């Protein structure tokens with residue numbers, strides 16, 4: 001988050017101002033959830049995106065996003081070699097290649113284990129049993145991995161929070177999605193149109209309603225988001241100078257910032273753990289904005305790969321869904337996932 005001064009209230013005002021300015025402009029043609037741009041990576045094994053081309057393409061679609069709100073934060077979030085390695089090793093193509101390898105390894109392991117303890121006259125019975133067990137185990141592992149891919153990913157989605165905090169002012173949300181089609185891996189950087197004002201109002205109302213029932217909501221947030229910890233590297237002196245509360249600190253630091261302004265106290269770097277749980281003392285609107293930003297990239301990833309699923313009663317209440325392209329909008333996704 002950008003801190004209290006540039007926090008939710010200011011973001012909201014900017015969003016409203018942009019909405020008023022653009023009512024008759026080219027952006028009025030867009031609806032929430034509509035994909036504005038899908039930029040493929042240069043290579044599946046080296047996932048880099050042409051960010052200047054992204055900005056030019058967005059300009060053609062009527063979105064004037066300055067470099068400081070697009071290329072700079074995206075470069076910080078995705079260009080680190082460790083992040084690119086993670087993208088490759090966590091891609092659907094990698095799982096696709098690993099599946100038959102894992103099946104063969106499991107088959108050999110189960111066969112050699114059973115062969116030691118069971119004496120079978122008919123080898124085909126043993127082979128069939130081993131194949132069935134291996135298929136079951138492989139399917140279970142793939143199912144767990146696929147389920148994990150639907151969750152908020154700390155190494156990619158969380159890194160994109162800072163990007164979305166900036167692009168949401170231009171009514172855009174960003175996510176990285178990948179899939180396998182015709183035995184070929186595809187990885188794309190998606191820019192989806194999203195006017196956050198309706199979701200912010202709805203989620204703020206939900207949190208205000210829940211605030212009357214004690215701190216049950218805060219307990220739920222802490223229980224369901226406690227594993228979301230951001231590890232950052234900061235200077236020891238810098239850490240001491242920061243206020244005790246986590247709530248007003250930016251979630252992600254700009255890694256280049258410290259190089260531009262070297263500290264006069266050349267202190268040792270230490271790692272600090274930052275929780276993504278919104279603090280209890282935050283106003284409902286601030287909490288709502290922080291939740292919307294935290295889950296924005298994970299939501300867009302599921303939206304563009306058509307993996308969003310919601311209970312049927314959401315479909316029967318279209319007035320509460322602020323996204324025409326999916327069964328759930330962002331605020332409903334968060335309510336469903338975190339507040340239930």
Ligand SMILES: [Zn+2]
Nearest residue numbers: 199322329331
């Ligand atoms: Zn919504």
